[in-house]
Amino acid sequence: MKKLLLALPSLLLAWVLGIAPVAGAASPRTFVIGVENTDYYPVSRLEKGEYTGYGRELLDAFARDRGYRFEYRPFPVPRLFANFLQGELDFKFPDNPYWQAEMRRGRNIVYSAAVATYIDGAMVRPELANAGADRIRTLGIVSGFTPWAWKEAIARGQVTLRENTDLAALAEQVIARRVDAAYGSVAVMNYRLDHVLKTPGALVFNPRLPHSRDHYFLSTLKHPDVLRDFNDWLRNNPGLVRGLKTRYGVEKGIPQ
Numbered sequence: 001m002k003k004l005l006l007a008l009p010s011l012l013l014a015w016v017l018g019i020a021p022v023a024g025a026a027s028p029r030t031f032v033i034g035v036e037n038t039d040y041y042p043v044s045r046l047e048k049g050e051y052t053g054y055g056r057e058l059l060d061a062f063a064r065d066r067g068y069r070f071e072y073r074p075f076p077v078p079r080l081f082a083n084f085l086q087g088e089l090d091f092k093f094p095d096n097p098y099w100q101a102e103m104r105r106g107r108n109i110v111y112s113a114a115v116a117t118y119i120d121g122a123m124v125r126p127e128l129a130n131a132g133a134d135r136i137r138t139l140g141i142v143s144g145f146t147p148w149a150w151k152e153a154i155a156r157g158q159v160t161l162r163e164n165t166d167l168a169a170l171a172e173q174v175i176a177r178r179v180d181a182a183y184g185s186v187a188v189m190n191y192r193l194d195h196v197l198k199t200p201g202a203l204v205f206n207p208r209l210p211h212s213r214d215h216y217f218l219s220t221l222k223h224p225d226v227l228r229d230f231n232d233w234l235r236n237n238p239g240l241v242r243g244l245k246t247r248y249g250v251e252k253g254i255p256q
Contacts, residue, residue, distance in 0.1 A: 030069040031223065033059065034089035037074035042191050042248040043094065043116070043216065046074055054248040055093055058115065059218070061240060062233050068226070090223055094216035110224045113231045114215035116250050120149070121211030122181040123189045123203040125174065133209055138162050140170045140179040147183045149210035168192040175202050181209065186253045194249070205253050213254075 035055070039045040044053035051072040063070045075083060081100055084092045085107065097104065097111060128135060136159060141147055143163045153159045162179050164170040171192055173179040182189065186205045194200045205211075220227055234241060245251050 028067050028069040029226075030071065031090035031226070032071045032073050033091040033093055033218075034080050034084050035072050035074050035093055036077055036080060038077065040185070040188055042187065042250050043118075043185075054116065054244055054250040055216075057248075058241065058244055059093065061237075061244075062230055065233060065237075066229055084219075084221070087221060091218055091220045091226075093218050095219035096214055096217060098214065108221065110220050110227055112218040112227045113234050115218060115234075116216045116245060117213070117254055118216060118251075119186045119205065119211055119213045119254050120147070120184060121186050122183050122206050122209040123171065123174065123186065124181045124206045124209075125177070126201070126204055128180070129204050129206055130208060131206060133158070136180045136209065138179045138181075140164060140173055140182040142167055142170065142184055145184065147210075149212050150183065153210070168196045171197060171203055175199065181206070187250055190252045191249060207255060 035044060035051055037046055041052075042054050044051065044055040046052075051074060056072065059070055062068070073089065074080075080089075080092065081103065083089055085103065094115070095109075095111065097109070122136065122139070124131065124136075133153060138161075139147065139150060139154075139159050140162045141164075143165045147154070147161075150159055154161065162173070164173065167182075167184060167189065170179070170182045170184075171189060174182045175197075182203065189203065190200075193202055218227065218230060
């Protein structure tokens with residue numbers, strides 16, 4: 001009995017020490033990232049309600065390393081931007097300071113370092129790979145998308161727009177010669193050619209035609225400290241970032 005009583009303080013101490021780290025552990029900082037509910041894979045898409053793609057895996061890797069927790073909340077593009085400006089979201093991805101630039105004026109939006117490069121350009125059949133703009137009479141676009149780089153040619157009546165709600169179907173129109181070129185994200189179009197239509201190389205990016213080159217960013221109105229942390233993480237993990245870009249093909253077909 002005496003030995004049992006002497007052992008009790010040690011057992012009590014061990015019990016206290018055992019649970020103390022659990023009881024005192026801080027909960028991870030949780031943030032809501034607003035994302036687009038469009039299929040823009042390999043950048044991102046919703047798959048059975050789950051946000052997936054290069055953007056998700058990159059941001060999750062950062063969160064794991066830094067002890068954050070990210071919740072992804074999808075919205076249609078116009079509503080996503082409105083909710084972001086109203087302060088209802090911690091971050092927005094992807095983002096770019098030139099998108100809806102008028103609505104950004106006077107707002108203290110902070111942007112991360114570039115997460116990936118993109119080109120919105122004309123995908124054509126290989127025989128038109130070096131053709132000039134005079135060879136393009138019909139330009140296919142996804143419904144609702146504005147091909148700003150072709151604005152002047154469209155205004156002069158040199159090019160007629162053909163809309164389609166589906167990017168893969170748009171690519172098929174070009175392959176079938178019903179449309180001269182399809183304008184959109186080069187990497188996204190290449191993914192459709194490779195994995196949806198199973199026709200890799202059937203269309204190629206023509207750099208001689210009007211196009212725009214820029215980057216995707218993570219943005220915030222509320223947490224510039226986290227963006228600074230994110231930038232540090234990107235600088236310190238170039239191999240991981242490069243590996244994800246290659247695996248997802250998020251910059252495929254884009255001249256470096």
